[in-house]
Amino acid sequence: MKKSMAEKRLIVDMQPIGRRIDVEPGQSILEASRTAGVGLISLCGGEGWCDSCRVRIASGEVNPPSQSEMDTIGEDQIKKGFRLACQVIPVSDVRVDIPPESLSTPQRLQVEGKDFEIPLAPIVRVVDLELSPPTLEDLRADAARVRDALADHGFLESRLELPVLEDLSEGLRKNKWTARFILREGELIAVLPSGVDIFGISVDIGTTKLAIYLVNLLTGEIVEKVGEMNPQIAYGEDIVSRISYATENPEGRQQLQMVLVDVLNTKIQELCTSSGINQDQIVDAVIVGNTAMHHLFTGLPVGQLVFAPYVPALNAPIDFRARDLGIKMAPGSYIHLLPNIAGYVGADHSAVILSTDLWNTKETVIAIDIGTNTEISLVSGGRILSCSCASGPAFEGAHITHGMRAAPGAIERVQIIDEELKIFTIDDQPPVGICGSGILDVVAEMKSANLINEKGAFLEDKRYIRKGKKNNIELLLVPGENAGNQQDITVSRKDVNEIQLAKAAIRAGQDILLKEAGIQPDDIDQVLVAGAFGTYINIANAIKIGMFPEIPLDRFHQVGNAAGMGAIQALLSVEKRNAIEKIIKQVEYIELTTWENFQKVFVRAMYLN
């Protein structure tokens, strides 16, 4: 019996995305979707105690629901066919409907940053050469012939290493000894047909999202940009759970590395296809990410990042050959990672400092890159102070009753005007949940409309406020009949508290940096708010709930993916690359968790003004 099962692989038809995947007997739909590269959200890492991977079994037979499913999603929903993908095991071919909020793609990604102009001076250089072929009178080895010709063109003492040598002899003969040679710091890294363009890629590896840019290195033009989910989400939603996975599983670190490498290769290939170029024409790359992403991508150890004093394995910038990780670019090309600042202030924040010109300003400027971890840098009086705030995933929709990512159908704007509640969803789809900017609006508007007090406590007997099923007080944001999934969308006191915790962390970071610099909020000339979430939020509402200090609105600038822009700058200018390396050494990192009055500052920041 067991044997005949083992031989039969079952098919899971996933809708609406239209993917058909194989399932091994005994494998859960979540496991199968990981293998197949379908991005199902799994906040608890597949342990059945959250409902983020909720799916509906449309047809086919599956195992009976587990107790944790009964507890988590309830009997009513199970009767309607809902199950947790991590718990449900097909016993026949099945068809599964995936609600938008369970699917990690598609969704809106931030790939655009503030415009910038920098001198074009990439690390790679180009030279077109016509070589004389070998004869009995000129028996120089192919490598020596190339080296001599490069020397004639001023590239003295160039190095030719294995990755390029492997194809050099055939390439020279095929191209009849005429080719475009690409050099990087004296090393020949690619040999291309004469006259072709060369490109670089910049990548911002976020904990949840990747932004990938294809850039023409001869013109500086951003040819194309794509976003993609971080495939590591399948192994844990946040950094700590991924580090656990990496350290507790024998091949965990390598697995987390390889899923990143795979998705990068896929994206590179897509970019090449859509731009009509060859992978060999991609001759350089700059990658940024927080310290954990930086380490997991490069294969560095991460265990020490979760134990005090949270030191990185490496802060310094690092270069290695793309092919050392199997990244499909020109054979000899390198990947550059910007320096990290601390265990929780990574290369992505170095990129923010770079692209915002923070390091160059004479003003007092604070840059805030909001995410699951929020990094803040304050420039004041010639000092750069940086810290990291554990703002948590609430603004990504996690830990919020009806929270979701910024996907179609997410409520992204909320207004309460004259006691009338108005919602706006992404792509104007029927509402299915609330994303970060929406929940921030909810809290701000509830406070303005006096539905909650400054501690986040709900005031009863107000319109939209009701008793929930478990006798708790809640805000009814969207009644089930208006919702895309026929369920009431509500906001609980706990949800409001989650937002208070998140914004308090961010505010406490700002307050402590100001104290360290010995200045007042009003001394700040500019507040730069970076990141996808930071770009979409209503700044006035963020001030209203006390996430930012109360200073004039025109001092705030939403600068988009400043990290990605920093990566592009470092790609286009070796001077920028060198500059940030120096700057980072001057950054004063402030560890908040051991800062003397942190707790006091944090509790004060919890108040909704």
Place this chain on the structure above:
Amino acid sequence: MKKSMAEKRLIVDMQPIGRRIDVEPGQSILEASRTAGVGLISLCGGEGWCDSCRVRIASGEVNPPSQSEMDTIGEDQIKKGFRLACQVIPVSDVRVDIPPESLSTPQRLQVEGKDFEIPLAPIVRVVDLELSPPTLEDLRADAARVRDALADHGFLESRLELPVLEDLSEGLRKNKWTARFILREGELIAVLPSGVDIFGISVDIGTTKLAIYLVNLLTGEIVEKVGEMNPQIAYGEDIVSRISYATENPEGRQQLQMVLVDVLNTKIQELCTSSGINQDQIVDAVIVGNTAMHHLFTGLPVGQLVFAPYVPALNAPIDFRARDLGIKMAPGSYIHLLPNIAGYVGADHSAVILSTDLWNTKETVIAIDIGTNTEISLVSGGRILSCSCASGPAFEGAHITHGMRAAPGAIERVQIIDEELKIFTIDDQPPVGICGSGILDVVAEMKSANLINEKGAFLEDKRYIRKGKKNNIELLLVPGENAGNQQDITVSRKDVNEIQLAKAAIRAGQDILLKEAGIQPDDIDQVLVAGAFGTYINIANAIKIGMFPEIPLDRFHQVGNAAGMGAIQALLSVEKRNAIEKIIKQVEYIELTTWENFQKVFVRAMYLN
């Protein structure tokens, strides 16, 4: 019918080596033995026109003999169960007897060279450090902490790259922040427990054999040395057939590279086990080989080596990380390859020039490294002239009727004293064939005893000379009743001619170098004869047949594996490594094939004095 065959894998039991291997239906025993790593000799590359892969089917069913088998080994032998492994396809489980001469191992390997003394100054340096662990007051990244400590010990601006960083954090914590750090040209390449020894390996990759040395880099001691067959033999006996294989098969080049990598890894592991050390303690390697072996090992293209003007892809010395090829040494360790001189004068000959001090001598010295290709260098009047002679595999036993490698049972010495023929075999085993030194003796002794004339023609009516089966004249060296395999061991006129061709090539090379230098044989102060074959030959006999010029015997020195010794010198002394790079640039390579009077010189060299 076909399907059921495809499902059943047959077993081939190989005796006397005691290996049982799987055969896929339709696969020849030769193919199966390649897959299983059993070293069957296959001179013709499995095409059925030589008999080097002769085996005996002891039991089981096989396909009927092919026409080429009938032609090559004859009906008599086929009746006795002999077949060619490349032609015979099992149809049931079979037991196969492999005669010693068909098995490429075990056999005597040359791993000892001339002794030498050089100053011990390897490229790697060692420093023991005790680091202070991170605290909240000292949040330096692990890499920065190490870098700072190295700087305190005079290693300024050291580089820490991925291979070492991957394990650094855990290693430091495990060793409680005390460790032995290994640096190479400013790069940290390994972190070991305090006080352990460090080692390097030197490898001479010959077309047929590998010699591998484990060397203590702190004492200079050669800890252990092992020999092994070149596993590429399974893909072709000589360089040209391997290059064909590499260029004609899609993955050919990579396959030939990977079998070398695999055998090196196996040998490294064996050396570590027998010496009680860890692979991480092997922190450097120097590898030499002829140009084709050099290119096939590094993965460089070889196609151009078989077309005039036979230029290498690379002559310059090259370093790359061991792990780029998957060679299991310390994580960040490098492999260094000495420079090549020309398409057929490779890094092994550079090593000969190095270890023989040829580059340093004021005398007139000629160094001859005899193999399938024989490389010769002449130092005279401040010049170094080098050439390559296509001496062929006759001295390896190939193309000789009863030729075999220098394995047990091979006739290695022959004397004819007072018309009495005496033979000596390796390990005093019953004779099964003749190896290179034996066949050289045969020719010299036959000439002295007037059994052949100076053209190699047999003189009839002499003792031991008889009419062979095909009516040809031959020398009966060992009658079947005295032979290990019950077969007559004979020497034909063709065999003598093969030796004449081989020795003529070697002699012509010497003569042309002398002419180029404008000197006479008697001007030579020393003749250094290198290589395994060169070590075992009777020099007087080699002079007698005209392989070497007639100069006093005491000017000849048999220097053993001078190539391997050069590799060890380059391992122990970075100065030697640098010296040979410079010397090689001064070498004048003489291309014999286009040398004006080559044909004339060669024909004259054919004479047996």
